[in-house]
Amino acid sequence: MNVVVTLEHRFDSTPDGKVWTQTTFTHSFWQCYLEVFDHVRVVARVREVPSIPDDWKQANGQGVSFIAVPYYVGSWEYLLRSPQVKSTTRIAVGAKDAVILRIGSQIASCIQSLLHQSGHPYAVEVVSDPYDVFAPGAMTHPLRPFFRWLFTNRQKQQCTQAMAAAYVTKQALQQRYPCANYSFGVSDVELSxxxxxxxxxxxxxxxxxxxxxxxxxxxxxxxxxxxxxxxxxxxxxxxxxxxxxxxxxxxxxxxxxxxxxxxxxxxxxxxxxxxxxxxxxxxxxxxxxxxxxxxxxxxxxxxxxxxxxxxxxxxxxxxxxxxxxxxxxxxxxxxxxxxxxxxxxxxxxxxxxxxxxxxxxxxxxxxYKSELLYEQRIAFYRYVREQTELWLKQQ
Structure with missing residues (x-):
């Protein structure tokens, strides 16, 4: 079974088809997913560039591919490109794919609304808190209060409807965005x-x-x-x-x-x-x-x-x-x-x-040593796969 994962991280792509990152989500990041799933399909913003600096690291490769969402930065650029973003995300998930949405994320929200309509199950990895992202002083956008209300309530709904949730905190995010189904806290920070x-x-x-x-x-x-x-x-x-x-x-x-x-x-x-x-x-x-x-x-x-x-x-x-x-x-x-x-x-x-x-x-x-978090992550991914397989059998 393949798994589709959404990311808010931005990547660059070179003419040879390789996708690159300067910081996180290198190819090695996905190895834990590949212990459970056959292939990882990452849905994220990807910008085409002629070349990249020597110290950048490859993100795609064996078992990992990307669906390139049109590149944007900030809410205004998203509004300008939202038709193309929605068109891309509409075809991101196959009928037999498992889905893990890393939230809060506009890309994840586009996909989640489609999944909810079809009844396709999904899991969430809760990595940020829009209530604080849009807090007074955090940004100066004129629509900040509206965004705070909208994205906070959207994330609560996404967690409520998810079949499983992994939180990067032990309790902080769980309290504001509870999931009634399988959930636990495990950091996405892994130290070698x-x-x-x-x-x-x-x-x-x-x-x-x-x-x-x-x-x-x-x-x-x-x-x-x-x-x-x-x-x-x-x-x-x-x-x-x-x-x-x-x-x-x-x-x-x-x-x-x-x-x-x-x-x-x-x-x-x-x-x-x-x-x-x-x-x-x-x-x-x-x-x-x-x-x-x-x-x-x-x-x-x-x-x-x-x-x-x-x-x-x-x-x-x-x-x-x-x-x-x-x-x-x-x-x-x-x-x-x-x-x-x-x-x-x-x-x-x-x-x-x-x-x-x-x-x-x-x-x-x-x-936060890698070996201490490994088994917890594997258990989460196995649950997501098992529940998706169970849903498919019932269709």
Missing amino acids: SDALQIQPRPLCQSKSTWILIFVGTLAQLYKAPDVLINAVAICVQQGIDLKLTIVGEGKHRTELEAQAVGLGLKDRVCFRGQLAAGDTVRAELDQADVFVLPSHQEGLPRAMVEAMARALPCIGSTVGGIPELLAAEDMVQPGDANGLAQKIREVVTNPERMAKMSARNLQKAKE
């Missing part, structure tokens, strides 16, 4: 052995300049890099010597760069752009002293887990799955630049606290 540091970071008493690092998309502001830049400015005004590395790319980069310049932080904030996953990002994490992710919304943030695996002290906000990762004293309310500045100051001026955070985070990250 080389991603984990061997020891926590040593106690450091002598540093004068502290390097903060943020890793996340700049396509929207729901990970709050703007709030972090404001917090850094407050700390610098109070005499704390900080530098900030921002890893990520997107349409808001130009305004964030202007924000840093306007606050007198031109020489303190370094925009590294989008970096290839793996060693390149780890090298940036290893050079930093504190990882900061003051998001307005999260599922379970992959970037934070990867930072914890490098034994980095981490500061986050009290949203989504972050409270499942960090101690309460290492979090702040979303959107509070003053509170974030105070938390940063508390951490970097207390070497003993940083050493304890490092040790705790490294230990916590070990819960």
